[in-house]
Amino acid sequence: MNKKTAWEKVEIARSPKRKTALDYIEKIFDEFIELHGDRNCKDDKAIVCGLAKIGNQNFTVIAEQKGRTTKENIERNFGMPNPESYRKAIRFMKQADKFNRPVITFIDTKGAYPGIEAEEKGQGEAIASSMLEMSKLKVPVIAIVIGEGSSGGALAIGIGNRVLMLENAIYSILSPEGYASILWKDSSRAKEAAEKMRLTAQDLYDLKVIDKIIKEPSGDEEESFFKVSNSLKREIKAIILEFKGWNKEDICENRYQKFRNIGEYKKLEESL
């Protein structure tokens, strides 16, 4: 077994060659139709939304999308969503509820975009509202971390009944660079930060933040991609089956309890 260091995983997760959300979407679903716009002012392209099918089962898909070429990356703001992206996501969450469609999200971002306009348009409020909307959904939600899951920009679409994560993906409070910069005032210590932060799939599984690690077989890239996509498809089907027959309130409560229970603290002795 080849054990990769956390930093090696950071590099894999960020690699421009790594498969993006749309690659997985095309492979996993039998059909997909992208739909656009936040109905307010923009179609921000860092998040892709649409409808998809596996057999007769319909899904709402919300995905953070990095570009696969430089040109596409510029269009998609390198996968860093602006508030309009989250508001587009919220629009599709509401429809998912209305039409009783399970929601599948794909997480892959360095973080929400830090810009002047993003602040003017309420980046913080947009992320919070996206999480709030997700918390309310009465349909099963599956969140999948496929690459970089960094900060609130990732969590914004991460409130799932089940959270899956690819073996070489990362999920963290901040980029290792940002973390080192804040904690040690030295962003060049990113490597060291990565090892400390517990950002690998195994770490997150141990911390009970994610529910399942999706293995990424080493070797031929296309073959690995094929296998990962198949595993994801299988998982999605199994989870949907699991929630069949659940009443809507219970599905929502299941998600609430999942996040309600995340926290690391110790109980004090009574004698206090």
Added chain:
Amino acid sequence: MIVDKMKKRAPTAKIIKNNVDIPIGKWVKCAKCNEIIYKEILRENFNICPSCGAYFRMHINKRLETVIDEGTYEKFDLGIDTVNPLNLEGYEEKIKALRNKTGIQEAVSSGRGKINGEDVIICVMDSGFLMGSMGSVVGEKIAYSMEKAIELNLPFIIFCTSGGARMQEGIISLMQMAKTTAAVSKMNDAGILYISVLTDPTYGGVTASFATIADIVLAEPGAMIGFAGQRVISQTIGESLPEGFQTAEFLLEHGFVDKIVERKELKDTLSKLIKYHKNN
């Protein structure tokens, strides 16, 4: 003579520069107008500079004193304590030292009290405690308090001040955003009034979770509020930031704050707003 005194007091003023309301010496310097102020006068004046009107940051106890009716605050005791999930060197020591320095256990205090006779559940954050950052204990206390508001059918008020999610607790801190936001959703379902008061500074994971999605969002004048920090933004875009960027006034202008309220008016404004939500 006065000048001499000011010079002598220079080291104290430096310590106070982080604006934490703790008694170090008897004098503090206003970071905005550089006026040296007698601490007692500052306290009596709601921690507002009597010379230029600048707001000093507030200790939890001082905030509670200015908002909650005397003798009515009952602190919730959850019996939980901070741990070190990343095994970071020095984290436990830092917490211990902060407890000694500030006299508070964590970056938020939560409890039940009255505002001009109105029963509320209230949380107050403190930027003097690890920048008011939200780790597991802070997230748990806030979520617990929101659930308590639902259980007791009382309005929920929170005074926010935070740098965001607590770095030292890593991803678990990030998840507190999800936890607290989900609890807001429960309050919405239950018809609980939620008022958030943004005070200086409110950033990151707190701005991007419970702080900005209240029924009513108030802010103190001049408070700095944003998602991304200013240094990160200016580095990313390679430009300097416009005047007044990320102030409470900026947020009001862009539609993310309902009202800016002077510190001295906050208590009356809160009780007034609570009354608008009664007898319906």
